[in-house]
Amino acid sequence: MSKLAVMFTVLLITSGTVVPASTAASSSRKICLFFDDGWENHYSVVLPILQEFGFKATFGVIVKYIGMNRGTFFSRMNYTELSFLKQAGMEIACHTMTHTHLLNVSKEVLDEEIKRAKQVLEAHGFQIETFIYPYGEFNDTIQRYVAEAGYWCARTIERGVFFPSEENRYSLPGWVADTKTMDDFVSFVESVPPGGVGCIVYHFISDEGPAETTVPVNLFRKQLEYLKENNFEIVLVSSLFSAPPAPPPTIPWSILTLVVASLFYGIALFLIFRRRTRKRRETTTSGSPVSSSPLSSRYFS
Ligand SMILES: [Zn+2]
Numbered sequence: 001m002s003k004l005a006v007m008f009t010v011l012l013i014t015s016g017t018v019v020p021a022s023t024a025a026s027s028s029r030k031i032c033l034f035f036d037d038g039w040e041n042h043y044s045v046v047l048p049i050l051q052e053f054g055f056k057a058t059f060g061v062i063v064k065y066i067g068m069n070r071g072t073f074f075s076r077m078n079y080t081e082l083s084f085l086k087q088a089g090m091e092i093a094c095h096t097m098t099h100t101h102l103l104n105v106s107k108e109v110l111d112e113e114i115k116r117a118k119q120v121l122e123a124h125g126f127q128i129e130t131f132i133y134p135y136g137e138f139n140d141t142i143q144r145y146v147a148e149a150g151y152w153c154a155r156t157i158e159r160g161v162f163f164p165s166e167e168n169r170y171s172l173p174g175w176v177a178d179t180k181t182m183d184d185f186v187s188f189v190e191s192v193p194p195g196g197v198g199c200i201v202y203h204f205i206s207d208e209g210p211a212e213t214t215v216p217v218n219l220f221r222k223q224l225e226y227l228k229e230n231n232f233e234i235v236l237v238s239s240l241f242s243a244p245p246a247p248p249p250t251i252p253w254s255i256l257t258l259v260v261a262s263l264f265y266g267i268a269l270f271l272i273f274r275r276r277t278r279k280r281r282e283t284t285t286s287g288s289p290v291s292s293s294p295l296s297s298r299y300f301s
Pocket residue numbers: 036037095099134135
């Protein structure tokens with residue numbers, strides 16, 4: 001895509017000319033559940049619990065890690081397990097190719113981690129609409145790559161709630177539940193206003209995982225029970241947005257340069273021609289007395 005096309009896309013996005021799918025008025029308090037990093041634990045432990053509650057969730061996978069470390073606690077889901085999640089109505093999201101830091105990296109790295117990772121997942125039959133920033137890191141350039149790759153939305157790890165809009169579709173907040181108590185959880189979900197959305201981010205759901213990235217199974221169940229009993233609406237994040245605007249047709253820079261150069265030479269030729277015509281007129285009238293009328297002075301001065 002040319003720079004012009006990218007600029008136009010970002011202009012459309014930032015100008016708010018494209019209305020999200022979620023504008024249907026709803027006063028329900030919405031929660032999006034996220035499970036990051038593609039742990040096998042999400043398939044063997046989380047999926048059955050979600051199905052018990054009738055909840056849908058988004059699973060952010062790291063493409064190069066799919067199917068890794070099988071047989072260990074740090075086992076990652078393989079493509080077969082991801083397909084079962086999809087069949088169960090869950091969303092598979094892209095969490096990059098290698099979970100690398102994206103700030104201050106080359107164009108090639110951004111291409112690989114954001115665009116190519118999406119293409120690989122789609123080649124395996126998954127419809128990829130959501131991007132998840134590793135470590136929650138992003139800036140304008142990264143956002144532009146995410147938009148250009150055709151993602152519908154992207155999530156960070158900043159605490160907060162939101163109302164879906166074109167301005168925030170690529171910087172959605174996500175509240176990380178790891179290490180938090182039930183009181184912390186209640187305080188966060190109760191901060192979601194009517195019609196608003198809160199994203200909750202989980203990693204391991206286990207009684208054995210690393211404390212800093214794990215929520216015990218019983219606490220997780222209690223949290224889902226709270227959501228159910230208090231009538232929160234559990235939605236997939238991608239359902240809150242419509243497809244991003246299609247980029248305008250790409251105009252190669254060589255053609256643009258040619259058009260500008262032609263215009264420049266055209267104007268130059270016109271000015272030269274006009275000057276010569278004037279001179280010729282002055283030569284042919286030089287034998288005649290000079291008119292002092294305002295009209296002639298206007299045209300021949
Ligand atoms: Zn992650």
